[in-house]
Amino acid sequence: ELIEIIRNCSGLHPKPPGLVLQYGTAGFRTNAKLLDHIMFRMGLLATLRSKKTKATIGVMVTASHNPEEDNGVKLVDPMGEMVTPTWEGYATQLANAEQEDLLAALKDIIEEEAINMSQEADVFVGKDTRSSSASLSKAVLDGVSALGGRNKDYGLVTTPQLHYMVCCQNTQGKYGEATVEGYYKKLCQAFIQLTKNASNCTDDQKHLSVDGANGIGALKVREMESYLKKELHISLFNDGSAGKLNHQCGADFVKVQQNPPTGMKINSGERCCSFDGDADRIVYYYTDSEGQFHLLDGDKVATLISTFLKELLTQAGIDLEIAVVQTAYANGSSTNYLEDTMKVIVRCAKTGVKHLHHAAQEFDIGVYFEANGHGTVLFSKAAEEKIRQLAEDSIADDERKRAALLLQDTINVINQTVGDAISDMLLIEAILAIRGMTIQQWDAIYKDLPNRQLKVKVSDRRAIDTTDAERRAVSPTGLQEAIDTLVKKYSQARSFVRPSGTEDVVRVYAEADTQESADALAHEVSLAVYRLAGGVGGEPKPLH
Ligand SMILES: CC(=O)N[C@H]1[C@@H](OP(=O)(O)O)O[C@H](CO)[C@@H](O)[C@@H]1O
Numbered sequence: 132e133l134i135e136i137i138r139n140c141s142g143l144h145p146k147p148p149g150l151v152l153q154y155g156t157a158g159f160r161t162n163a164k165l166l167d168h169i170m171f172r173m174g175l176l177a178t179l180r181s182k183k184t185k186a187t188i189g190v191m192v193t194a195s196h197n198p199e200e201d202n203g204v205k206l207v208d209p210m211g212e213m214v215t216p217t218w219e220g221y222a223t224q225l226a227n228a229e230q231e232d233l234l235a236a237l238k239d240i241i242e243e244e245a246i247n248m249s250q251e252a253d254v255f256v257g258k259d260t261r262s263s264s265a266s267l268s269k270a271v272l273d274g275v276s277a278l279g280g281r282n283k284d285y286g287l288v289t290t291p292q293l294h295y296m297v298c299c300q301n302t303q304g305k306y307g308e309a310t311v312e313g314y315y316k317k318l319c320q321a322f323i324q325l326t327k328n329a330s331n332c333t334d335d336q337k338h339l340s341v342d343g344a345n346g347i348g349a350l351k352v353r354e355m356e357s358y359l360k361k362e363l364h365i366s367l368f369n370d371g372s373a374g375k376l377n378h379q380c381g382a383d384f385v386k387v388q389q390n391p392p393t394g395m396k397i398n399s400g401e402r403c404c405s406f407d408g409d410a411d412r413i414v415y416y417y418t419d420s421e422g423q424f425h426l427l428d429g430d431k432v433a434t435l436i437s438t439f440l441k442e443l444l445t446q447a448g449i450d451l452e453i454a455v456v457q458t459a460y461a462n463g464s465s466t467n468y469l470e471d472t473m474k475v476i477v478r479c480a481k482t483g484v485k486h487l488h489h490a491a492q493e494f495d496i497g498v499y500f501e502a503n504g505h506g507t508v509l510f511s512k513a514a515e516e517k518i519r520q521l522a523e524d525s526i527a528d529d530e531r532k533r534a535a536l537l538l539q540d541t542i543n544v545i546n547q548t549v550g551d552a553i554s555d556m557l558l559i560e561a562i563l564a565i566r567g568m569t570i571q572q573w574d575a576i577y578k579d580l581p582n583r584q585l586k587v588k589v590s591d592r593r594a595i596d597t598t599d600a601e602r603r604a605v606s607p608t609g610l611q612e613a614i615d616t617l618v619k620k621y622s623q624a625r626s627f628v629r630p631s632g633t634e635d636v637v638r639v640y641a642e643a644d645t646q647e648s649a650d651a652l653a654h655e656v657s658l659a660v661y662r663l664a665g666g667v668g669g670e671p672k673p674l675h
């Protein structure tokens with residue numbers, strides 16, 4: 132019977148023969164026209180995952196910072212985290228089975244995981260604002276129904292909101308209420324509590340300009356505003372009413388171009404931030420009186436947050452281990468500052484949020500951020516418990532107790548399931564307010580080393596294999612030696628290369644004491660990649 136149903140339904144979502152796609156760093160992602168069968172099949176897979184875990188699973192339809200024509204899908208595991216690697220493998224298998232092999236591919240997974248098909252299943256579905264998202268999310272729902280799963284369609288939500296809903300549902304409301312309203316209430320209440328500790332904060336300081344990337348984040352910021360009770364004054368730009376999603380705006384554009392977004396009115400010295408297309412990344416910036424642009428990326432955010440937390444822990448007199456997890460893309464100055472001045476533990480993980488999240492779970496408090504602005508803070512159960520006890524302790528002295536209460540509100544403003552632009556924004560705004568800190572003062576904590584990111588096209592990027600959290604290349608032969616030799620020519624220099632997990636390119640990163648040196652080093656390393664790793668098209672040209 133099931134066989135019949137699936138055969139009929141899957142016929143409505145046929146796979147283009149021969150098409151091969153991979154569940155990559157952030158799920159499937161490609162031109163929206165190629166994704167209908169993927170969505171249907173991810174509906175099937177999410178239902179199986181739900182039966183297997185006996186918990187609610189999430190499916191988010193989005194392609195984040197990609198252009199509007201693209202789309203994609205990510206699966207969310209029971210605690211709101213990214214789906215586990217084994218199931219990423221199943222996702223790829225199921226996605227690539229030809230139409231006539233679909234049933235067999237499903238059966239393989241059911242047998243391999245010994246799934247009880249009579250177990251009930253629940254799947255939460257969300258989507259971003261892309262024009263293709265409506266029909267693609269329907270295809271997901273079709274997949275869920277085909278296997279008899281129940282679904283809840285949250286419609287338009289940010290990626291981190293969907294992660295949050297899944298976690299709330301599976302913790303029976305302990306993490307919060309599994310509604311968009313519940314999300315705003317929890318975060319905004321914590322934010323308002325926190326900012327009560329910011330004495331004499333002026334209206335000017337409460338103002339923030341937000342670039343919504345013409346995406347879902349803009350819609351949700353607008354929805355949230357009334358819950359903020361005027362404690363934060365947001366001017367929203369790129370709200371989707373006129374401009375195109377991610378086009379010359381949004382966090383990815385601002386970070387990679389090191390330029391302000393179009394469509395935003397920026398007064399010199401004013402605090403601004405940009406979200407990406409599904410609102411799981413945030414970067415801050417301002418322009419100074421000379422018109423110079425200053426970017427405060429994920430590394431600066433991690434520094435601000437970890438410094439704040441460390442001070443509170445000291446004030447509270449609680450002994451908890453705090454660590455910052457970065458990737459190889461973290462600016463060398465940030466790593467030095469954190470290790471040498473802040474004296475916090477720093478770990479380097481492979482690119483991709485799941486790797487950082489995993490590494491951060493090893494500590495009492497793990498702050499993780501990619502340089503591009505995706506990140507959050509994780510508190511272990513034991514850490515939350517210690518903080519709660521002190522906050523409720525009736526005989527603790529006032530200063531310790533105040534710090535514990537601040538830590539508690541901080542925990543509540545954070546979305547621990549995944550990086551969340553809205554939640555990160557509220558936390559950063561609260562920290563700046565409490566410390567009476569301007570964005571210029573925040574920026575001055577350390578000075579970024581000039582850096583450059585480039586892409587090189589090669590015939591097969593798998594030719595490059597890396598080790599040591601992607602900081603060294605082990606193949607092709609001679610590449611790492613070539614990089615080492617080039618790096619030695621410059622001062623305070625560092626460079627590495629790795630195959631991208633989301634684009635068909637090799638990424639090159641270089642930093643050095645001056646922008647000229649960083650640019651020259653990045654170019655020379657690009658040439659080495661081109662020559663040693665099978666470059667295609669013309670040789671990389673120098674930037675200047
Ligand atoms: C250098 C860089 O920013 N890489 C991004 C990018 O991965 P790549 O594997 O580098 O293509 O997309 C990922 C998913 O959004 C994100 O996690 C990661 O940080």
Ligand SMILES: [Mg+2]
Pocket residue numbers: 195196407408409410411412
């Ligand atoms: Mg994103």
